[in-house]
Amino acid sequence: MLRGDSMDSELRQGDCREILPSLELGSVRLAYLDPPFFTQKVQRLRPRDRSEEYSFSDLWSGHEEYARFLHECLSLIRRVLAEDGSLVFHCDRRCSHIARAVLDAVFGPHNFRSEVIWQYRRWSNGQRALLPAHQTLYLYTKGKDYIFNPVYVEYSPATNVDQILQRRVRDAFGKAVYERDGAGTVVASGVKKGVPLGDVWDIPYLNPKAKERVGYPTQKPIVLLERIIQLASEPGDLVLDPCCGSGTTLVAARLLGRRSIGIDSSERAIALARRRLAQPVRTASKLLEAGRESYRRGDGPALLELGALDLIPVQRNQGIDAILRQQYLGRPVALRVQRPDESPERAAQLLASAGASKQCLLMLLVVTNPEGAALSVREWPANIVAIESTAAQVTQLLNGQRYGARS
Numbered sequence: 356m357l358r359g360d361s362m363d364s365e366l367r368q369g370d371c372r373e374i375l376p377s378l379e380l381g382s383v384r385l386a387y388l389d390p391p392f393f394t395q396k397v398q399r400l401r402p403r404d405r406s407e408e409y410s411f412s413d414l415w416s417g418h419e420e421y422a423r424f425l426h427e428c429l430s431l432i433r434r435v436l437a438e439d440g441s442l443v444f445h446c447d448r449r450c451s452h453i454a455r456a457v458l459d460a461v462f463g464p465h466n467f468r469s470e471v472i473w474q475y476r477r478w479s480n481g482q483r484a485l486l487p488a489h490q491t492l493y494l495y496t497k498g499k500d501y502i503f504n505p506v507y508v509e510y511s512p513a514t515n516v517d518q519i520l521q522r523r524v525r526d527a528f529g530k531a532v533y534e535r536d537g538a539g540t541v542v543a544s545g546v547k548k549g550v551p552l553g554d555v556w557d558i559p560y561l562n563p564k565a566k567e568r569v570g571y572p573t574q575k576p577i578v579l580l581e582r583i584i585q586l587a588s589e590p591g592d593l594v595l596d597p598c599c600g601s602g603t604t605l606v607a608a609r610l611l612g613r614r615s616i617g618i619d620s621s622e623r624a625i626a627l628a629r630r631r632l633a634q635p636v637r638t639a640s641k642l643l644e645a646g647r648e649s650y651r652r653g654d655g656p657a658l659l660e661l662g663a664l665d666l667i668p669v670q671r672n673q674g675i676d677a678i679l680r681q682q683y684l685g686r687p688v689a690l691r692v693q694r695p696d697e698s699p700e701r702a703a704q705l706l707a708s709a710g711a712s713k714q715c716l717l718m719l720l721v722v723t724n725p726e727g728a729a730l731s732v733r734e735w736p737a738n739i740v741a742i743e744s745t746a747a748q749v750t751q752l753l754n755g756q757r758y759g760a761r762s
Contacts, residue, residue, distance in 0.1 A: 363614045364605050364632050368625045371597035371618045375431035378616070383435045384502060384592035385613075386442045387583060387604050388428065389575065393421050393450040402570025403563075409571045409601070409623055422453050428597060429461040435595065436497045441468075441587040444493040445575075451491050462495040468503075469494040473579065475560040492583070502587055507549035556582065565638040569627060571601035577637045580607035588613055602628025606635045666690065674709025683717040692721040692744070699725060699733065699741065707736045
């Protein structure tokens, strides 16, 4: 038996089907099971320092063997769940059909509560199929009484203000209407909590540079596990992860004041989980804190200057506003529009620096305010072509700076 730095986190090495029978009956409030996904591969990955390799086998003789494995695990998990306990099962498109049938058999279809779609954005897809951009979480409970802590999110920007400020009730026909008092005045709703959390979660996948990434294959973000734990348990409760891998569930549980037990057959995984518990690291998610729109940093007026060019707007770069879809000599073509508060030279400097990191052989600078000397006499980096915007040309014409003043 291996333990974390404190007794609130316990790690055990071995097959979960052999260890689960030793756990106390009804002691677990929440179980999170993230088993192999029936990929028929050996999953391997190394951390950034390449110090060692973490791996686990996801090879099976067929659907029947995989289903038997799930049935054994889930039956043992149900045994140790409290009567008001819950299970969250994590899977993807390759095994969801098998998992759902086994989950119904073990927990009963009447104890199915939610199917959560965890959506994210990842790299491009090399297969002749749609890009896989989600995984699935099945929430089952042991019985009809269970722990559930509602989470509320912001209203949609399109929400009618009346829906926020006025109370709604059901009329005699079951239709939702605004409640009115005896004088016919609409009744105010008071303070609203927001919109209950839905079953589609937009949580970013761990990027390669995330501080919490440890190089374990299929590692999940801590913020995902925190949401699961907050929904289905209370502080001090025991959280179980029978296939804990690098220990993300245990780290999330500790950060939220829950106790936890993690089981894994890999000695390296257990050692890694123990190190993470000793020094928990959580990557803040700007997407969750400020919303996906906060990532849009492209300058609207600047992009308008680029007109009908076939381009890809760049949202998170200080020197580049867009990339042309058409390449130059096999390399990307970067574009930047001069801002009102910068000189043409400063704009060119920012573009040159950003474009160099993208290996651009050609960069286009749209100058909106030439500030005196004509573009033709300025000294630009050799691979930057400066073009006066239409607006700049019109302004100069109207101000008599070009072609002479007109009487």
